[in-house]
Amino acid sequence: MSANSHVSPPQTIFDALANGRRRALLSLLREVDEPIHVSRLATAIACREAPTAPDDALDARIEEVLTSLRHVHVPRLREAGLLAYDRRRDTVRRRSTRSRTEDRLVAHATAGDGRHDALLDAIAHPRRRAVLSALADRTDPLPRADLAALVAARTSGRDPDAVAPADREAVLVSLHHVHLPKLSEVGLVAVDGDRVRLSGEAPVDAACFRAVCEVIGVDPAAFGLGRDVVSAPGN
Structure with a gap:
């Protein structure tokens, strides 16, 4: 069998799914059909990560999550073709991948409660x-x-x-x-x-x-x- 007999999708898809914060973002996008503001996603993710944090600590975490989404995770997911980003409105929406096979992988990877990590x-x-x-x-x-x-x-x-x-x-x-x-x-x-x-x-x-x-x-x-x-x- 040749060295190229197994062809994987772009590395960017696997990179995207390997990060817990990106999986959380994709999981949230699965729950809505319309574009959602990045700040709303940041709040939801911060609450998931620190559900018992006091208000001041939670506010700081929301800001940290928001920065990471804008500068790291949204660009990475956009590069992987898993979401669309409207820079003017600062909103994102879920996108299907290039194949049903990859869509199923993304769906399973983002449907769990951490057991896939x-x-x-x-x-x-x-x-x-x-x-x-x-x-x-x-x-x-x-x-x-x-x-x-x-x-x-x-x-x-x-x-x-x-x-x-x-x-x-x-x-x-x-x-x-x-x-x-x-x-x-x-x-x-x-x-x-x-x-x-x-x-x-x-x-x-x-x-x-x-x-x-x-x-x-x-x-x-x-x-x-x-x-x-x-x-x-x-x-």
């Missing part, structure tokens, strides 16, 4: 998604060095044989110290010495993870999930 953080990085897709193509555990070559190829669009040794080594180091521990923490991979395999078990929220699998092109059966049609929450 660890999963969405784990799959946010392209190397970690490449690990899952590479392992899903294999029935036997992979040596770390072989996995690093596949991950380097999939994230660079090159054939594994064309990956320079230095690039492969850099990926290997990052897998060892960062990415495999992160995936192991959420139960997606199992590491046995030098060899790595899929855990064969899905995270707690199977519906959300099915949507993740559908988007990144990984067979959910590799995690013990059936090939059920994935529907968005409420459908």
Whole structure:
């Protein structure tokens, strides 16, 4: 199978969903059909984050949230194509993504109560998604060095044989110290010495993870999930 057999949507979508404040913003937008002022969103998010804060502390948090929405989170979500921003009115509204598959992922990711946080953080990085897709193509555990070559190829669009040794080594180091521990923490991979395999078990929220699998092109059966049609929450 070629290095490019699994095609992920833009990294910006995964970046957007990896942040809890952005997920809260999208969750609020799911509740309304009309554009909503950014200041109203800031107030709602601040109240969610600090429901028992005294008035003066809450006011300060609202201002901090408002600044972060205007300068960080709204631009990031707009870049990902998940919302439209009217600069003159300072309002935002929800937008559908480029595909129903991505819409279902966004719906599941923003419908929870925080239980998705660890999963969405784990799959946010392209190397970690490449690990899952590479392992899903294999029935036997992979040596770390072989996995690093596949991950380097999939994230660079090159054939594994064309990956320079230095690039492969850099990926290997990052897998060892960062990415495999992160995936192991959420139960997606199992590491046995030098060899790595899929855990064969899905995270707690199977519906959300099915949507993740559908988007990144990984067979959910590799995690013990059936090939059920994935529907968005409420459908």
